Amino acid sequence: xxxxxxxxxxxxxxxxxxxxxxxxxxxxxxxxxxxxxxxxxxxxxxxxxxxxxxxxxxxxxxxxxxxxxxxxxxxxxxxxxxxxxxxxxxxxxxxxxxxxxxxxxxxxxxxxxxxxxxxxxxxxxxxxxxxxxxxxxxxxxxxxxxxxxxxxxxxxxxxxxxxxxxxxxxxxxxxxxxxxxxxxxxxxxxxxxxxxxxxxxxxxxxxxxxxxxxxxxxxxxxxxxxxxxxxxxxxxxxxxxxxxxxxxxxxxxxxxxxxxxxxxxxxxxxxxxxxxxxxxxxxxxxxxxxxxxxxxxxxx
Amino acid sequence: xxxxxxxxxxxxxxxxxxxxxxxxxxxxxxxxxxxxxxxxxxxxxxxxxxxxxxxxxxxxxxxxxxxxxxxxxxxxxxxxxxxxxxxxxxxxxxxxxxxxxxxxxxxxxxxxxxxxxxxxxxxxxxxxxxxxxxxxxxxxxxxxxxxxxxxxxxxxxxxxxxxxxxxxxxxxxxxxxxxxxxxxxxxxxxxxxxxxxxxxxxxxxxxxxxxxxxxxxxxxxxxxxxxxxxxxxxxxxxxxxxxxxxxxxxxxxxxxxxxxxxxxxxxxxxxxxxxxxxxxxxxxxxxxxxxxxxxxxxxxxxxxxxxxxxxxxxxxxxxxxxxxxxxxxxxxxxxxxxxxxxxxxxxxxxxxxxxxxxxxxxxxxxxxxxxxxxxxxxxxxxxxxxxxxxxxxxxxxxxxxxxxxxx
Numbered sequence: 001x002x003x004x005x006x007x008x009x010x011x012x013x014x015x016x017x018x019x020x021x022x023x024x025x026x027x028x029x030x031x032x033x034x035x036x037x038x039x040x041x042x043x044x045x046x047x048x049x050x051x052x053x054x055x056x057x058x059x060x061x062x063x064x065x066x067x068x069x070x071x072x073x074x075x076x077x078x079x080x081x082x083x084x085x086x087x088x089x090x091x092x093x094x095x096x097x098x099x100x101x102x103x104x105x106x107x108x109x110x111x112x113x114x115x116x117x118x119x120x121x122x123x124x125x126x127x128x129x130x131x132x133x134x135x136x137x138x139x140x141x142x143x144x145x146x147x148x149x150x151x152x153x154x155x156x157x158x159x160x161x162x163x164x165x166x167x168x169x170x171x172x173x174x175x176x177x178x179x180x181x182x183x184x185x186x187x188x189x190x191x192x193x194x195x196x197x198x199x200x201x202x203x204x205x206x207x208x209x210x211x212x213x214x215x216x217x218x219x220x221x222x223x224x225x226x227x228x229x230x231x232x233x234x235x236x237x238x239x240x241x242x243x244x245x246x247x248x249x250x251x252x253x254x255x256x257x258x259x260x261x262x263x264x265x266x267x268x269x270x271x272x273x274x275x276x277x278x279x280x281x282x283x284x285x286x287x288x289x290x291x292x293x294x295x296x297x298x299x300x
Numbered sequence: 301x302x303x304x305x306x307x308x309x310x311x312x313x314x315x316x317x318x319x320x321x322x323x324x325x326x327x328x329x330x331x332x333x334x335x336x337x338x339x340x341x342x343x344x345x346x347x348x349x350x351x352x353x354x355x356x357x358x359x360x361x362x363x364x365x366x367x368x369x370x371x372x373x374x375x376x377x378x379x380x381x382x383x384x385x386x387x388x389x390x391x392x393x394x395x396x397x398x399x400x401x402x403x404x405x406x407x408x409x410x411x412x413x414x415x416x417x418x419x420x421x422x423x424x425x426x427x428x429x430x431x432x433x434x435x436x437x438x439x440x441x442x443x444x445x446x447x448x449x450x451x452x453x454x455x456x457x458x459x460x461x462x463x464x465x466x467x468x469x470x471x472x473x474x475x476x477x478x479x480x481x482x483x484x485x486x487x488x489x490x491x492x493x494x495x496x497x498x499x500x501x502x503x504x505x506x507x508x509x510x511x512x513x514x515x516x517x518x519x520x521x522x523x524x525x526x527x528x529x530x531x532x533x534x535x536x537x538x539x540x541x542x543x544x545x546x547x548x549x550x551x552x553x554x555x556x557x558x559x560x561x562x563x564x565x566x567x568x569x570x571x572x573x574x575x576x577x578x579x580x581x582x583x584x585x586x587x588x589x590x591x592x593x594x595x596x597x598x599x600x601x602x603x604x605x606x607x608x609x610x611x612x613x614x615x616x617x618x619x620x621x622x623x624x625x626x627x628x629x630x631x632x633x634x635x636x637x638x639x640x641x642x643x644x645x646x647x648x649x650x651x652x653x654x655x656x657x658x659x660x661x662x663x664x665x666x667x668x669x670x671x672x673x674x675x676x677x678x679x680x681x682x683x684x685x686x687x688x689x690x691x692x693x694x695x696x697x698x699x700x701x702x703x704x705x706x707x
Binding site for chain 1: 319320323324326327328330331332333334335337338339345364438444491492494495498499501502503505506507509510513514517630634637638641642645670671673674676677678679680681684685688689
């Protein structure tokens with residue numbers, strides 16, 4: 001039972017981080033139908049910003065918890081700015097271009113950002129300080145739930161609830177939903193679509209940055225390629241849940257996290273990533289639009 | 301260009317430079333060591349960054365304006381102006397001498413240039429065929445395949461394993477590799493028949509990852525990450541030859557295969573199945589309504605694309621005499637896709653150009669050593685922004701019907 005709970009919670013915390021990144025993919029896809037390949041790199045940049053802030057503040061001798069909060073805030077702001085800029089450079093000039101063109105420029109952007117970090121920082125793994133202290137009352141759960149796991153789960157939950165409220169109740173959220181349904185129609189009723197797209201990138205990138213800092217301090221090291229696998233996994237999660245659907249991304253992330261955690265725990269740890277992709281293939285064969293995706297009739 | 305226009309551009313470029321400098325400041329300037337708890341400040345980088353991004357942004361804005369103005373003109377006139385490149389390829393007076401010259405140059409190449417250069421060219425030729433193969437799936441049939449490199453791996457491991465265990469030679473395995481490729485193409489094709497667009501993309505991506513991960517982890521079968529070494533080079537009627545001669549020999553094999561592939565894909569494009577693919581790409585439902593067997597067309601596209609990739613896998617294994625899973629990552633798939641899209645989807649000439657550009661560019665940019673991948677990524681963005689349809693636009697064959705005979 002203890003082993004089961006341990007796997008359950010590690011799957012939950014891993015899945016929450018996948019969900020955080022997947023939300024960025026799914027929101028962007030919902031609005032401009034683009035697989036934003038550079039999204040994983042934004043997550044990686046978020047982790048690096050966290051590392052830089054943590055490094056500077058540790059050298060100045062600040063207390064750990066305040067470092068964590070400041071690191072998350074700064075890295076969210078910077079990643080949001082990166083997301084905004086990436087959209088302006090690589091995707092905005094390509095509105096109305098053939099469908100695959102933005103995909104290729106996204107891959108180009110991903111290569112560019114990876115190498116930029118590699119050159120500006122280092123090609124090696126960098127140790128990331130532990131910013132989440134062990135809490136005393138967590139002692140009796142420590143067999144199956146670490147403080148950092150708990151912290152990741154709670155933070156992700158808060159962020160996701162905030163996002164849902166934002167999309168449901170604010171003006172910008174409404175504009176986003178309208179644009180996702182029908183971009184031309186949204187333009188006609190006076191939605192500033194360019195602004196909506198920028199906002200989507202900004203929000204998606206901030207979520208990825210939160211995920212980046214959390215997972216970096218949990219794992220304890222980062223380098224410039226971590227964004228790639230995380231990006232692919234998160235995209236898998238987004239498709240799994242039904243791309244374009246926000247609850248779908250969260251569900252997909254959790255399902256993916258649990259699959260990986262249980263499969264590695266009970267079957268074999270060598271094939272961790274194989275399970276994830278097999279699950280994806282299976283689900284898509286039986287539900288081609290993903291778990292929560294709507295099967296829309298094709299217009300002819 | 302008017303003077304105030306320039307000033308407007310300079311102003312925007314200045315803003316962009318300040319923004320980019322601000323954006324990159326922490327990562328460019330600060331370097332932390334969390335173990336020693338030290339921080340290094342590198343302020344000079346900020347100045348480089350600001351100056352560089354000012355110049356780049358200026359060029360970027362001017363080019364962007366020229367692009368948009370060109371587009372507006374084109375719309376006004378209503379006729380599409382072809383690039384000089386495309387016109388050159390279309391002029392029959394130029395085509396024949398150019399082809400003849402190209403052929404002679406290709407045959408003479410290994411005798412004129414060094415082994416190093418020939419080796420690079422062999423890699424480029426392999427990517428030409430891979431590009432043409434993916435062009436069938438993505439460019440003609442419109443099925444976005446992000447795991448194409450899996451078939452390349454299938455071919456490479458087919459040869460490596462058969463050679464290692466049973467001592468089979470290159471020429472025996474080459475057709476077997478093709479069959480294996482077609483088989484795996486169908487294997488992937490069947491389950492994904494119902495999926496469209498980006499769902500297809502992610503499943504093929506997953507498939508590519510699965511193949512690589514299995515190769516990496518199933519050590520009893522594939523020898524794991526350390527790979528298989530000492531694979532035989534292609535046999536030449538039992539005549540032994542040196543390493544330099546081997547390069548030349550493989551170069552000629554590749555040259556033959558490339559010409560064969562070009563011939564086959566160019567013919568396929570205008571054939572019945574080729575037209576069915578184009579119809580499939582444009583609209584699946586309309587295509588079905590016209591009486592085309594969608595399932596068959598899709599499976600054919602997957603199988604043919606996979607066959608070419610698998611063939612190249614066999615050649616790759618014979619060329620490097622060593623295979624391991626690290627050669628078959630997602631980046632390879634992305635690179636081949638980039639070849640197809642950068643060159644111009646559906647265009648044979650475009651794909652060839654794209655392959656040479658993407659393979660030779662990083663090779664000859666070694667002078668910039670560590671900056672080459674950075675420049676490579678930037679080049680991909682720039683080409684897509686300024687030529688979203690690729691270097692050479694695909695042309696559809698036009699059938700003229702004589703009104704009188706048709707009644």
